[in-house]
Amino acid sequence: MSYASDMKKKNAVPRATLKDVAEMVGVSLSAVSQALNGRGALTDELRARIKQAALTLDYRPNPAARVLRGGRSSAIGVVINHFNNPFFRNFLLGLEEITDRAGLSYFVSQTHDELRKERLLVRKLAEQGADGLIVLNCSSEHAHLEAVSDTFAIPIVLISHTLGDRFAAVQADNLRGGRLAAEHLLRLDERPLLHIAGTTEKSGLLNRKLGFLQGLAAARPEADAAASCYTARELTARAGYELMNAIVKEHSPPLGLFVVNDEVALGVLTYCRHHKLDIPKDVAVVGFSDIDILETLDIPLTTIRIPQQRMGAAAAQTLLDLITYPKNRECPPILTLPVSLVVRESTAGSAANR
Amino acid sequence: MSYASDMKKKNAVPRATLKDVAEMVGVSLSAVSQALNGRGALTDELRARIKQAALTLDYRPNPAARVLRGGRSSAIGVVINHFNNPFFRNFLLGLEEITDRAGLSYFVSQTHDELRKERLLVRKLAEQGADGLIVLNCSSEHAHLEAVSDTFAIPIVLISHTLGDRFAAVQADNLRGGRLAAEHLLRLDERPLLHIAGTTEKSGLLNRKLGFLQGLAAARPEADAAASCYTARELTARAGYELMNAIVKEHSPPLGLFVVNDEVALGVLTYCRHHKLDIPKDVAVVGFSDIDILETLDIPLTTIRIPQQRMGAAAAQTLLDLITYPKNRECPPILTLPVSLVVRESTAGSAANR
DNA sequence: ATAGTATAATATAACGTTATATTAATATAT
DNA sequence: ATATATTAATATAACGTTATATTATACTAT
Numbered sequence: 001m002s003y004a005s006d007m008k009k010k011n012a013v014p015r016a017t018l019k020d021v022a023e024m025v026g027v028s029l030s031a032v033s034q035a036l037n038g039r040g041a042l043t044d045e046l047r048a049r050i051k052q053a054a055l056t057l058d059y060r061p062n063p064a065a066r067v068l069r070g071g072r073s074s075a076i077g078v079v080i081n082h083f084n085n086p087f088f089r090n091f092l093l094g095l096e097e098i099t100d101r102a103g104l105s106y107f108v109s110q111t112h113d114e115l116r117k118e119r120l121l122v123r124k125l126a127e128q129g130a131d132g133l134i135v136l137n138c139s140s141e142h143a144h145l146e147a148v149s150d151t152f153a154i155p156i157v158l159i160s161h162t163l164g165d166r167f168a169a170v171q172a173d174n175l176r177g178g179r180l181a182a183e184h185l186l187r188l189d190e191r192p193l194l195h196i197a198g199t200t201e202k203s204g205l206l207n208r209k210l211g212f213l214q215g216l217a218a219a220r221p222e223a224d225a226a227a228s229c230y231t232a233r234e235l236t237a238r239a240g241y242e243l244m245n246a247i248v249k250e251h252s253p254p255l256g257l258f259v260v261n262d263e264v265a266l267g268v269l270t271y272c273r274h275h276k277l278d279i280p281k282d283v284a285v286v287g288f289s290d291i292d293i294l295e296t297l298d299i300p301l302t303t304i305r306i307p308q309q310r311m312g313a314a315a316a317q318t319l320l321d322l323i324t325y326p327k328n329r330e331c332p333p334i335l336t337l338p339v340s341l342v343v344r345e346s347t348a349g350s351a352a353n354r
Numbered sequence: 355m356s357y358a359s360d361m362k363k364k365n366a367v368p369r370a371t372l373k374d375v376a377e378m379v380g381v382s383l384s385a386v387s388q389a390l391n392g393r394g395a396l397t398d399e400l401r402a403r404i405k406q407a408a409l410t411l412d413y414r415p416n417p418a419a420r421v422l423r424g425g426r427s428s429a430i431g432v433v434i435n436h437f438n439n440p441f442f443r444n445f446l447l448g449l450e451e452i453t454d455r456a457g458l459s460y461f462v463s464q465t466h467d468e469l470r471k472e473r474l475l476v477r478k479l480a481e482q483g484a485d486g487l488i489v490l491n492c493s494s495e496h497a498h499l500e501a502v503s504d505t506f507a508i509p510i511v512l513i514s515h516t517l518g519d520r521f522a523a524v525q526a527d528n529l530r531g532g533r534l535a536a537e538h539l540l541r542l543d544e545r546p547l548l549h550i551a552g553t554t555e556k557s558g559l560l561n562r563k564l565g566f567l568q569g570l571a572a573a574r575p576e577a578d579a580a581a582s583c584y585t586a587r588e589l590t591a592r593a594g595y596e597l598m599n600a601i602v603k604e605h606s607p608p609l610g611l612f613v614v615n616d617e618v619a620l621g622v623l624t625y626c627r628h629h630k631l632d633i634p635k636d637v638a639v640v641g642f643s644d645i646d647i648l649e650t651l652d653i654p655l656t657t658i659r660i661p662q663q664r665m666g667a668a669a670a671q672t673l674l675d676l677i678t679y680p681k682n683r684e685c686p687p688i689l690t691l692p693v694s695l696v697v698r699e700s701t702a703g704s705a706a707n708r
Numbered sequence: 709a710t711a712g713t714a715t716a717a718t719a720t721a722a723c724g725t726t727a728t729a730t731t732a733a734t735a736t737a738t
Numbered sequence: 739a740t741a742t743a744t745t746a747a748t749a750t751a752a753c754g755t756t757a758t759a760t761t762a763t764a765c766t767a768t
Contacts, residue, residue, distance in 0.1 A: 419754035
């Protein structure tokens with residue numbers, strides 16, 4: 001049942017338009033538009049009178065009209081895979097700092113990791129008049145992003161995932177994060193190291209893996225890179241739990257485990273609890289992201305912290321810049337923000353810690 | 355620094371408009387509009403040709419133009435206090451079922467429980483062309499909601515909180531939930547019962563309290579209602595933790611505790627763990643909502659389950675109805691959905707359980 | 709055959725805005 | 739004093755859509 005749009009909004013209480021303000025002041029439409037937008041050549045006196053009248057009538061510009069005319073709506077769109085992505089909450093805090101200051105609103109929509117929805121929502125937000133888009137954890141396809149960016153002439157900023165050089169991006173230094181994790185685990189003792197990786201289609205996850213392998217190879221040239229890596233199909237605790245079944249069949253404790261993100265690592269922790277594997281004695285675990293709940297766990301998780309809030313602010317700032325200065329879009333920036341190791345009990349307790 | 359909207363979108367790749375389709379078929383604008391909207395009187399043959407052309411050109415109507423004209427945008431707005439509200443995730447699942455089927459999109463924004471932001475966002479979403487709004491956990495002020503609903507002639511559905519009879523609402527049966535909690539705790543043994551309430555300004559929270567007091571009074575007419583109730587300033591785990599400090603000063607175990615929601619109850623559980631109070635022997639706890647993580651706790655929490663997903667679907671369905679049949683707005687429905695008791699270990703183990 | 713009535717299409721206006729072009733009035737330079 | 743620039747305002751058109759009014763054509767009934 002597609003839903004009919006028959007009835008027009010006939011009984012809406014009318015809101016003040018430019019025309020109303022113009023009539024109140026006894027001046028032309030153009031004058032009002034120019035006065036309120038700080039454009040054109042008007043006497044300060046007239047400008048003031050118009051602004052006063054607009055205030056009195058509680059005039060607010062109609063974004064639909066503006067957008068139709070080819071202007072801005074002062075709203076941006078945010079597309080994420082899942083609302084309950086824990087990274088997202090802190091990201092938005094940073095984003096909001098910037099948008100609030102700039103007088104922008106933002107609206108969010110989730111894709112459920114479905115490409116179909118991603119396409120739909122990206123387009124819908126653009127159609128709805130978004131001045132720019134921020135897309136988190138997007139798919140690896142970018143044809144639709146290019147199409148929307150071109151058709152609507154709006155910039156797009158990608159998060160956690162670069163995709164060619166057509167779009168601006170904000171990402172954590174995943175490569176360095178992977179290396180930090182490896183180096184930390186190497187300091188523990190002589191135990192073998194393993195990595196639970198994510199899909200290597202996503203540049204961010206690939207880099208975590210590469211960083212880990214670099215760190216491992218530097219200290220133990222003899223280690224078999226291929227044999228050290230497992231791949232989680234999904235970034236969920238369940239996936240981590242299930243992979244552990246495979247891992248303990250092929251490797252025996254003690255093990256050092258670098259896991260692609262904190263949620264998958266939570267699954268690993270649960271597995272160990274269920275199977276009486278001591279953490280960190282039998283299995284030392286390093287996660288990635290530093291989501292909020294890690295500290296409150298029975299065994300707090302060591303992780304690579306990414307600057308979630310700062311990434312949100314950087315993304316908003318970058319988008320704002322690209323909206324304001326369209327020429328910058330020709331050469332969109334890629335920001336890589338630093339990560340840091342946060343040591344907690346899931347790797348502490350062993351001797352070699354510093 | 356408010357951000358200037360100088361530059362026009364001059365280098366946008368043009369997208370197909372009604373005019374393009376009309377020219378392709380060699381027919382008038384009106385004909386195309388009518389054909390695509392299933393209105394007017396056109397031969398089936400022409401209608402088909404027009405639809406085919408629209409498909410070929412990948413024509414998609416411009417929502418800004420539609421909204422300006424006084425029509426629909428096929429998008430609704432959702433306003434919530436916090437994105438990390440655990441209720442929200444399931445709510446959206448239900449909502450999405452309905453909106454997907456109806457070909458509607460939805461966009462979400464968070465208020466941080468600030469009235470200023472609530473006002474801003476509700477208005478912004480309406481200005482942006484939302485066909486209707488769903489407002490969760492809103493403030494107790496409704497003047498701005500009425501203003502927006504009137505000015506833009508769009509319906510609003512409130513969740514978890516009724517506010518006069520001007521708006522449709524979807525809520526859980528909080529009164530019954532409170533009573534169920536009391537009755538369950540009363541079945542345990544003779545221990546005194548306490549309630550950690552929320553602010554009674556919100557109708558939903560008030561009803562939880564009233565339900566609890568009803569249940570208590572029915573079984574123990576002698577109980578002192580006022581002395582049994584504490585009030586949490588915020589609905590956070592921290593608030594629950596801190597209130598427990600006060601409670602244990604004035605009451606000694608064993609106690610039965612009905613807590614206004616699961617998050618506050620989590621704070622209570624943490625307090626008990628820290629202070630070596632056994633659950634449920636010393637303190638039996640019942641929460642409210644049944645958020646997702648309760649089952650995975652060390653001591654799974656007994657709670658009153660509210661049908662989160664169903665509430666989302668009901669809200670979307672109600673809004674859709676009010677959008678489609680504006681006359682129904684005169685008498686907006688209030689849906690109260692049933693709740694159920696979910697018994698887990700935070701109250702089990704005592705004798706009287708069934 | 710003529711008027712009247714469906715039927716199938718088109719023309720037009722309006723929604724609220726703003727960029728561009730135009731006009732009117734004033735100041736400056738020769 | 740006349741031409742030329744500067745300033746301050748206005749008029750107009752266009753963005754894409756759809757409801758309403760209008761026209762043209764064919765079909766019925768008398």
